[in-house]
Amino acid sequence: MDKKTLSQSVSDFSKRLSRFNDSGKSEPMRxxxxxxxxxxxxxxxxxxxxxxxxxxxxxxxxxxxxxxxEDEANLITAYNLFKGxxxxxxxxxxxxxxxADLRIASPLCEKNEYISGSGFxxxxxxxxxxxxxxxYVPLIGQSEDRRFLEFIPKEEYEFSRLEKEILQIIPE
Numbered sequence: 001m002d003k004k005t006l007s008q009s010v011s012d013f014s015k016r017l018s019r020f021n022d023s024g025k026s027e028p029m030r031x032x033x034x035x036x037x038x039x040x041x042x043x044x045x046x047x048x049x050x051x052x053x054x055x056x057x058x059x060x061x062x063x064x065x066x067x068x069x070e071d072e073a074n075l076i077t078a079y080n081l082f083k084g085x086x087x088x089x090x091x092x093x094x095x096x097x098x099x100a101d102l103r104i105a106s107p108l109c110e111k112n113e114y115i116s117g118s119g120f121x122x123x124x125x126x127x128x129x130x131x132x133x134x135x136y137v138p139l140i141g142q143s144e145d146r147r148f149l150e151f152i153p154k155e156e157y158e159f160s161r162l163e164k165e166i167l168q169i170i171p172e
Contacts, residue, residue, distance in 0.1 A: 053169045056119075060126040071108060075127055075138060078104045078149045082136065102150065109140050109147035121163050125170070128154075 063069045082102055089099045113119035120140055128134055136151035159167070 050169050053166055056122050057126065057166065057170050060122055061130075071111075071123065072126070074106050074108050075123060075149075076131075078106050078108070079127075079131075079134070079136065079138065079151065082149075082151045086136075103141065103143075103148040104150070105146075106149045109149060115140060115147060118162055121160060121166065125163060125166050129170070 060068060060072065063072065082104055085099055085102050089102075093099060108114050108120075108123075111119070114123065124138055127138065135154055137154050137157040139150050139152060141148050141150045
């Protein structure tokens with residue numbers, strides 16, 4: 001391209017740009033770049049994930065089925081049994097004679113949504129958020145032949161990454 005052609009092209013472009021600016025029309029729509037589409041997809045997926053978390057937590061907070069109410073009641077019963085055993089041990093036992101193993105059998109330990117999915121994390125968060133005086137956090141443990149509920153002191157419990165995320169998403 002020679003100088004004259006280049007300067008003519010720039011001049012033509014300037015005139016068209018002036019006419020466009022004078023017309024009052026907004027800038028033409030540009031297609032999203034692949035990076036912008038990817039970012040939008042990530043944002044949408046994150047929004048959907050947050051919504052699923054809220055729905056799952058709200059199904060515990062405001063149970064709509066008898067099964068959920070029974071699960072919550074079973075966890076509270078297990079906690080009360082455990083706490084009663086701890087108190088009994090403190091009041092009636094001594095350094096040599098005491099309850100050594102406080103494992104609780106519960107139907108919660110046999111439900112797939114609690115033993116192989118994230119359901120127990122949601123139930124645990126519900127339990128902690130709705131019982132402020134809780135001193136122990138429930139866990140599902142396993143021996144060679146069966147699963148059981150056990151509890152550890154609240155100050156020793158470390159929330160999983162998922163549980164931290166749930167706590168950030170659910171309203172106070």
